[in-house]
Amino acid sequence: MKQSQKGEFYGQTNTTINLEGITLTDTVYTHDKVDWHYHKNAYFTFILQGNVIEGNKKEIYNCSAGDLLFHNWQEPHYNIKPKGFTRGFHIEIEEKWLSELDFKTKDLQGSIKIADPDLKFLLYKIFRETKENESSTLLSIQTLLLETLSKMIHHQKNNSQKKPNWVSELNNILNDQFSDSLSLDYLSKQLHIHPVHLSRDFSKYFNSGLGEYIRKIKIQKSLELISQKKLDLTAIAFECGFSDQSHFTRCFKEINGITPSQYRKILLD
Numbered sequence: 001m002k003q004s005q006k007g008e009f010y011g012q013t014n015t016t017i018n019l020e021g022i023t024l025t026d027t028v029y030t031h032d033k034v035d036w037h038y039h040k041n042a043y044f045t046f047i048l049q050g051n052v053i054e055g056n057k058k059e060i061y062n063c064s065a066g067d068l069l070f071h072n073w074q075e076p077h078y079n080i081k082p083k084g085f086t087r088g089f090h091i092e093i094e095e096k097w098l099s100e101l102d103f104k105t106k107d108l109q110g111s112i113k114i115a116d117p118d119l120k121f122l123l124y125k126i127f128r129e130t131k132e133n134e135s136s137t138l139l140s141i142q143t144l145l146l147e148t149l150s151k152m153i154h155h156q157k158n159n160s161q162k163k164p165n166w167v168s169e170l171n172n173i174l175n176d177q178f179s180d181s182l183s184l185d186y187l188s189k190q191l192h193i194h195p196v197h198l199s200r201d202f203s204k205y206f207n208s209g210l211g212e213y214i215r216k217i218k219i220q221k222s223l224e225l226i227s228q229k230k231l232d233l234t235a236i237a238f239e240c241g242f243s244d245q246s247h248f249t250r251c252f253k254e255i256n257g258i259t260p261s262q263y264r265k266i267l268l269d
Helices: 095-100 117-129 137-159 165-176 184-191 195-206 210-226 233-239 245-256 260-268
Strands: 002-004 011-018 022-029 033-039 042-049 051-056 060-064 068-071 077-080 087-093 111-114
Touching (some): 042 117, 068 117, 087 095, 210 233
16 A cells, blocks of 8 residues: 655645645645555645545545545545546644644544534634745644644544434534524424523533534535635625625634635635
């Protein structure tokens, strides 16, 4: 089985940035299929544009723009690229860098598709930092990456604990119906739990309030659509359940620090 070396991905690499124990690459995928392989270093893959199918020993992931994957070092997997343009942003992390900061590789197990919107937003911020040519860029990337890893480990530990069935059911409802006008009464009836119980315990399992979490899902969906040049921002706002473009822009900037048009310019320039 082939081992990919540092900075090696299957396609046309537009940019490679080598920092202290961290390698960041922006790659256009050009191979229709990449057979089983593994990478020398642990790394994140963040899909910026297009689609890719990735399989490992346990699962197969259908990924589109905005999806985030993590592989610990030497985790075997394969890739299939459907027709069309696909581009990924990768962050490789050398084991020495992790150990110096007292992160144990055993805390970052396997190959996983990360669903948490907060972690995705952190990866967008890291990607954005690579477009800045400032003296603080290295510090910003290191800080954001440490925050990402800390939250990821915390979430993995929480996910290993038993949760009530309604938590996963609610997450499915919110991700499927995020553009609808959801009410506490409706959700409580769907889950067969009391509204007070749902309202009180939601933040315990989702790390934010109910309304805030729904907004994050909407913005997460918009990030996928922004990568498609054919859609204007007004259409994206309505598709994601916002009442108008100004509301969409306000929420997007609150979460990501820039407007949707500014992000599209960074992504597509």
